[in-house]
Amino acid sequence: MRIVSFIFKRLAIIGAFLMCAEALFRAGAWESVAKPDSHSGISVTIKRAINHLEKPVDTVLLGSSRAQWGMDHAALSAAAHERGLTHINMSFGGTHWMTIGVLTDWLKRNRPEVQGGIIATSIAEFTSVGNGTHELGIVYPFSGFDDSAWRALHVPTDATDPATFGSYSALFQYRADIRDLVVHPLDRWRSLWLPRTGANWLFDLPANPDNSCTVPIRKQAECSAFVPISNAERVLVEHCKSLGPPPSHRDDLAAIEGSKSLLAQSPEFMRLKQVRARQIRDIGWKNPPLIVLLPVHKMLVDEFYPKGLHAWTLAILQPLADEGVIQLLDYTDLFYTQDGTDCTAFFDLYHQSAEGRTKLMNKLIPEAQQKLFNRIERNPQKLTPK
């Protein structure tokens, strides 16, 4: 008994110390030292920029890097400003629906004055519930103390992958960041003193002037076989290669959606459908969110994504639109041509070029004005002290 109490007394104290460390990390103790250009670092920068914003925020844009590059944030802010509204960009590379859930909750707690917004997504974000452990890095700085279940729903714990433990523990979440600090301490020290550009991020981000016209990308095989010359071509060819050869079997989501029995046999898709619909219903903005399906590259649709993905996505979103829970704008095939995809509109497989961005915004801004900005009432210009 003496041995057991000896060991368990020590285990209890160690457990208490670890819980203190966990609490400190959850409370944001690591945020000041996080690598500024990591997923967490960018989130910290944006969070601080929003916290320092003295005027009330009326509308937001949530989305991934597709939105980050595909949207003209200055133009959207200007369109909102015409109505006397403040619109901010909260799109981050790597964002998926888990991040959107955490961000909408964070906004409810910290910026309750937000009345509406644009959720810029794509059909690619309806292929699975989660999007990998990297997303934990984006959400932690915005997470509340009780978000574990939401994170674990999207990043289930896998005993062989410590990064997935980050769903439950902030100590695991910052693993990559801490390792990087140990390997490159001087780089980190220098980077922490550089000015953070959070305010720019909220209102304006540059477009990419390159386009994908010099690389053949109708099929993955011809794209990955291309010998790149310029840096832009190299990035694009690397993207193609990283996809690997197209899968020999692709799920047919249209068939699944068409048959109730098949859907019941696919618990993963059934869960996805339920989780997404519930999440969208719970956003709680005064004005129904404007969900924009951003353009996707046809090569991905033809060779990689599950068959019928577009119809499947609409099967989730259209009933919500019909109910008035959301407003839907579908630009999935905006840049499809007879030969595949308009190469001037993309600079890689996922993101719009400057030209593509302009074309997209020409379509979107009038819709956003009509469906979002014109329906929002201007907040009082001083924030209510919390």
Added chain:
Amino acid sequence: MLFNSWHFVVFFLVVVAIACWLPRYGTAWKLFIVAASCYFYAQWSWKYLSLIVLIASVDFTIARLMQHSTRRGWWLTLSVCANLGVLAFFKYANFLIETANGVALAVHSAWSLTPLDIVLPIGISFYTFQNMSYSIDVYRRQLVPRTSVLDYALFTTFFPQLLAGPIVRASEFFAQLDRPKPIEMNALQYALVLIITGYVKKVVFADNLAINVEATFASPASVSPWAALLAVYAFAFQIYFDFSGYTDIAIGLALLFGFEFPKNFNYPYLATSFQDFWRRWHITLSRWLRDYLYIALGGNRKGHARTIANLITTMLLGGLWHGASWNFIVWGGLHGVYLAAERVIGPRVNWWGLPAWWAVVLRWLIVFHLVCFAWIFFRAPDLATSFGVLQKIAAIPSTAFDSAQHGGLACLLVGVMVLHMVMSLGRIKDRLAGAGVWTFAAFATVSILCMIWFAPTKSAPFIYFQF
């Protein structure tokens, strides 16, 4: 079930908790530990558990028969043949077949043998040596054979040291089983310190160094000369942290059950002679080879030339003990040559009249680098890869050091060596054993945080499990 798996952590906590409730070293306690140990081994293979039972039964029976026999030598021969026969079959049969096939091919003979479809039972080198030492000690009348099968089963299967040592002598084990000392709290805390440092060594250091080492030894041609050199040093520390980490955990676990196992490592990279190195590296194997092989061959009692031959023979067989490959034979042979050279020319070197302190540093540098050189053969999968690494390293004089690419690893290796010195000189583990509960808890918390933050995504199995 690996020590660095969640499965083991749960198993260990449950076993310790139950063992604490049973009267220590009573029949129920022994039965429980034997059953737990069998379960532990059976997680790898139920089939090969029977091999342990078979070998243990043979040695137990032979020792009993030997006690009053006039043909003690015959019985000992039978025991040694049984143990070495099993080891030879499982470990060396395919090596011999492949060597014979290679020779046949070299002389353009059509003759060849088909390699056997056998899996090497985990821990076989350790438990056969442990059982053999029991028979030899009984033969030498240094040990009275046990009458209790249960005691012998406990000695053979005791899970903390079953898979990779330390190689505990029967006399050490049974002395503690027969005359149990009360477990002191300092010893318990020392056990926990050992277990924690063992895990840190494995998870934080060995597994991270392994990533770099693996890349180089998988394809030496594709790395730079400096990367190859750093990978050799990295492997020196990887294998040290891996094996000494395992041993620390094993010794710590045994201490929790009241057994004080012999030290297996004593900061080997601080050795200033090769003899010193082998008194610090895998100590229980070194002393086994010394007591049961080197001394049996005549040791240093039969003249200078015979001593040299005995040293080289012992180290060659020590190399072969690690695995059936020419690489291990070269590694063992190199250490045999080092030891022999040290014995022959060591006393004649005056170190150019250097001050004593400088001579020690110079000796330390020479020993460390020659040990690292030998590790190349130990780590490489075949001789061709070993020479590929050496070829790369030979190109260093014509290659500039790229600090951006290699600086991080170089700093880490220097840091690890400094840590090695600090741990030794500062007697950190001993201090922590006597520390207060809060200091100990702070140390454990920092260690756990280091494991959380620095464990690589994929953990490698312990290197010595393959032997």
